[in-house]
Amino acid sequence: MAVSFCTLLVLITLFACVSHLVLLHKSERSSQNRVMDTFFISHGSPMLSIDDSLPARHFLKSWQKKIFTPRPKSILVISGHWETSVPTVNVISGPHNTIYDFYGFPKPMYQLKYPAPGAPHLAKRVKELLTEAGFKHVMEDNARGLDHGAWVPLMLMYPEADIPICQLSIQTNQDGTYHYKMGKALAPLRDEGVLIIGSGSATHNLRALQFNDVSAVPWALNFDTWLKESLIDGRHEDVNHYMVKAPRAEMAHPRPDHLYPLHVALGATGENADAELIHHSWSMGSLSYASYRFSTAW
Numbered sequence: 001m002a003v004s005f006c007t008l009l010v011l012i013t014l015f016a017c018v019s020h021l022v023l024l025h026k027s028e029r030s031s032q033n034r035v036m037d038t039f040f041i042s043h044g045s046p047m048l049s050i051d052d053s054l055p056a057r058h059f060l061k062s063w064q065k066k067i068f069t070p071r072p073k074s075i076l077v078i079s080g081h082w083e084t085s086v087p088t089v090n091v092i093s094g095p096h097n098t099i100y101d102f103y104g105f106p107k108p109m110y111q112l113k114y115p116a117p118g119a120p121h122l123a124k125r126v127k128e129l130l131t132e133a134g135f136k137h138v139m140e141d142n143a144r145g146l147d148h149g150a151w152v153p154l155m156l157m158y159p160e161a162d163i164p165i166c167q168l169s170i171q172t173n174q175d176g177t178y179h180y181k182m183g184k185a186l187a188p189l190r191d192e193g194v195l196i197i198g199s200g201s202a203t204h205n206l207r208a209l210q211f212n213d214v215s216a217v218p219w220a221l222n223f224d225t226w227l228k229e230s231l232i233d234g235r236h237e238d239v240n241h242y243m244v245k246a247p248r249a250e251m252a253h254p255r256p257d258h259l260y261p262l263h264v265a266l267g268a269t270g271e272n273a274d275a276e277l278i279h280h281s282w283s284m285g286s287l288s289y290a291s292y293r294f295s296t297a298w
Helices: 005-033 055-061 063-067 107-111 120-132 148-157 176-185 187-192 218-232 236-240 260-269
Strands: 038-042 074-083 088-090 139-141 165-170 194-200 273-279 291-296
Touching: 038 260, 055 063, 055 148, 055 273, 063 148, 074 120, 074 148, 074 260, 088 120, 120 165, 120 176, 120 187, 148 165, 148 194, 165 260, 176 187, 176 236, 176 260, 187 194, 187 260, 194 260, 218 236, 218 273, 236 260, 260 273, 260 291
Parallel strands: 038 194, 074 165, 074 194, 088 139
Antiparallel strands: 038 291, 088 165, 273 291
């Protein structure tokens, strides 16, 4: 029986559509089945949001094409800018508010917004995992938006602002081992399509910044090098006890808030983690933008 040209064209179009849907489904299944790597991002200065002269800005803008191509189902951010007495998750159902937790910067920075959707189901899952791991008191915050430790890097990494996000706080009254264990408790999220990002800074002493932007000062370089070597060599216990193991630790981190996110991201990958330095640059003499990927060693 003869088949008209129009009928043949319709059949070819239908076949192409079905094939595309099958490939898309396979791609989505592959992404969902992937064990996610975890990351520590040094977000440095809030100027990262607008200053194109910062190499770290271009590194983050290349994220989806060059650094991490799988699309996460949701993102959990542990930021050095949210401190609480006990672990706390923000449980947001709609779009996040943008928190401008910095002062005296150029006006355009206060006009930026990152209205990514909240991830209430992820927040509940984080609370469940932490509770099961022995963290007795885990709180929920139903109002908090995204602080600049979250939204500044994310607006460069995922500018579409269409991936659900949850934030988890740090506890500066605890130590590195505590936050490493927190990360270990969250490890199952890596099998659930969740991208875990610790956002802080490899070195963070705001009183020691050099505004003439000189090359890295010795104490910052010494700590930064020690951190890199300890991570790549798998010396997690040394990293957990950095205050007594690292050179010039008190100078590099007068407060622990910007390093604890690293402990969580590292702990989520565990003892067999492979650490990779994925970006390294300096700003203002002592602010390291060293960023790391942690993947499971097989």
